[in-house]
Amino acid sequence: MANSGTQSRKYRLQGAGLDLALPYLMLAPGLLIVLGVLVYPLWDGLRASTKVYRYGSVVADVGMQNYIKLWSDPQFLNSLWVTVEFVALSVTFEAILGFALALFCLREFRGIRLLRTILIIPMVITPVVVAIVFRLIYASDAGMLTAISEWMGGGQVQILGSPVKAFIGLVVLDVWEWTPLMFLILLAGLQSLPHEPFEAARVDGAGNWRVFADLTFPMMRPVLAIAIVLRTIDAFGTFDQVFVLTRGGPGEATRLVSIYGYDTAFKFQQTGYAAALFVTIGLVVLALAFSAVRLLRRVDAS
Amino acid sequence: MTQSSRSRLTRRSVLKGGLGLALATTALTALGLPVPARAAGKKVIIGAFADGGLTPFKQKIIPLAKDAGFDIEFLEDEYGVTLEKWFADAKNSAGQYDLYLLDDPWVPQFGAANVLEDLGAAGIDGGDKDWIGSMIDMGYWPPQKGARVKGFETATPTLICVPFVGDLQTLTYRNDVYTSGAPKTWDEVIAKGKEGVAAGKIKYPVVFRGVSGNPIVTSWYPVFLSFGGSFFDDKWNPIFNSAEGKASAEFFVGAMKQNAPSGVVEFDSDQEGAAILGGEAGAIIQYSGNALKADDPAQTKVAGKLDFGVVPKQTSAIAQMGIFIAGIPKSAPNKANSVEFLKWYVSADIQAKLSEAGSIPVKRSAFGVAKPGNRLIPVALQQLDAGALPRPRTPDWAKVEELLGIELNKALQAGSGGGAALDNAAKQVKDYLSSVGYY
């Protein structure tokens, strides 16, 4: 990336006098705010994670006990599993649908601009409102599905009462909200591909499927991978939508780790245990992200 | 595009955007906060969760309070976030509220953390015989009667909360289905309800809340009590999975579910309310929030057809009592006003007004002055006399309720296995309580 030419230039640019302090002065405001508002609390959270709280006050220091306890807490393990399932299913569907839509929209045609405009809406709407929208769809009394079913002569439709359906309902919400992002990224990726190989393949008489399998997909792999990584990281922290849609229920069917952590901290007042849980989630996501980046680099290099 | 035009574009658009935003903000501030003309009264910031049970207070008592010189700021929030917000406020002395209108099972948590004012010391007489005894009892921490959690065995009970709006479960039933008055037993509820369904008057004999956590536990509780169950022994060992408890759970997830709307597993107050007010269900056990709407044609399709009664029984007719209960955080910014307001509010006069407005009062003398035609308040008194129990007084009730609610909800989905669900829940509750040092 950085060849020796630009490096020497950078040194040259640095100049003298006040200019020597410039990089530090430019970094300082942002760093100070981040250190104060994000890093200090992170440190605070780390400290809290080794303590036991009772009725809102620290009663004991237990070292790593909270972290160890997590892995034998069936509710935590369940929430972790639910989160993994949720992320895997949602992101997979979003990638497939987004890719298909992007391929479909690659050729300019009338109406495509309208389509793109409309597709922006789901991902910019406030997540809380998206969840309200889906509660209005799923509610067995006031819901759209029930209204349609009753209009066609059927009975009430219930989604949020059954664990499996509620979970699928949550995945559908996420797919509705975030497929457009996948679509836009992948469309931009497709549009930035060079034309020549495709023209050559056409001349050679390759069919649509061959072109896709031999050219489009391999060339799109990096973009697809980055899109998936970005979405996965984001989906792991999903909170608002579940908080409003199901609050984790029915039972524990949609209780993501973020919700379980929130409840543990605020509802059950196990502040220290919740802090350990959050630190663990943070580490899991970071590990995920960095191993993904490493994987991407290796793919890039080969 | 040339460089200079680009630079102008950004600078100008940034400026324009900023100016526009600033203007819009100013305009909105002017529009959105039309409150500067507030009467300079004694300020009291009340935190409450959104609940129909507080409607009479909001509509009738707050205006009276303004006349009496109080400047009430009434902050309503969603039930699911209020406990944690208020507890954080009180525990950290953030001073954002003067008065919390708590759900009564939250009192022990605030009590154990010692963050609420001693209202007895502030001059409110908990011994006043006009209080409904079972209600004022809930305001003490540690509780005056019954089991106490570890660490508080010897502490002197202190009055940290006073009952604010009384409430307890009663039966609401369709008088055209249950033609000979309130059904006396659960068997009668189901049997007559089925006749009503057959006659096309209703679609389902009963309706209740099945959402896991607080809702399902609240709906199951009166069934549990009426079957003769009790929750903890006096050492905090869970005993709700006794034979009586199991029978109630089996009945709840079995017969009751079969005779309720198919979506009942996901029903909360709004859905169960819609089912009874919309004329689909024959009977429901509920708090007064929806019951208050029973005679209002704007809110129900079956106005005049809904009557109230004591909850049905198997061995006894006991309901769950759950009241709005008021506490003042030690960090309240307007503490003196807040105490004064509470004293004013619990006076016999104002309680009579509350009763007139349709709420269940917290003073016995106020029960007599209900508006003629209010059929709920006399029934509430009957229920109080027949039996009404609060939830166990432990700071860990929220977690207990959740553990139990999850298991009950699973059994309800399956439509069977209520007894096994209670066994599972009892084990989890026991494990949890021992992990936080109960035994």
Next chain:
Amino acid sequence: MNSRLARIGVMSAVLAIVLLPIYWLVSTSLKSNREITQEGTLYPHLPTLDNYIRLFTEKQFGAYLTNSLVVTFFSVAIALVAGAMGAYAIARFRLPFAMERKVGLFLLTLRIVPPVVILIPVYLLMLKLGLLDSWLGLIATYTAFNITFCVWMMESFFREIPVDLEEAAMVDGDSRFGAFRRITLPLAAPGLAATAIFAVLVTFNEFLFALALTATPRAMTMPRGTATLIGRIDTDWASMSAAGVIGALPIVFFALLVQRHLVRGLTMGAVK
């Protein structure tokens, strides 16, 4: 011919899937609660604006909107300034111990950690500073989150701009900072706009920290205010749906207005 039909088919399916839920939200917001829960109508038979009027008279949606605008504006503006400078330093300078690269990586790390992780300590921090339930508390929090994101995005924009232009300006007598301000920043304007737009979206829509840090209409933002109506006890569907419409309207309007930049910003990072 066949492909045209398929195109129309896919188009209408996508439009229906996206728009039907939104139709239902709007349609519900025009009904009374009784019509919503007891009639199950497919469109409002007795349309009413009462639900909206209630939001601004009985509830305080005017205040929520004001709070959201103020908080979003300031936290994005401050983050842009601080973030652009930081990003420039990281993109252009070589510091001892490769410090600039470490700072960049550090900020990226912070960006990846789910925000919920530091919810409680941030609450305690704002409490200590006396900034609970205030604009300032929210602005500080959102600014910090936005900075991690702005630095990350702006850095890549600055790297794309050739260094020669700055050198030329400095030869002409500009200071180092002057060259940045007069040459590089304007060239990065589209990137800056894309970053700002993205930051506005994220900030305006943020819910979790608003939930923890605000308690009254003095500081509650739009999503937070909307959430006071999501109750499961006694759900007021009518108000809730109207609040959904009002809550979404400003941001959707904004997004459509700046659509082009938005799409660029969203896709740029990934495609490069």
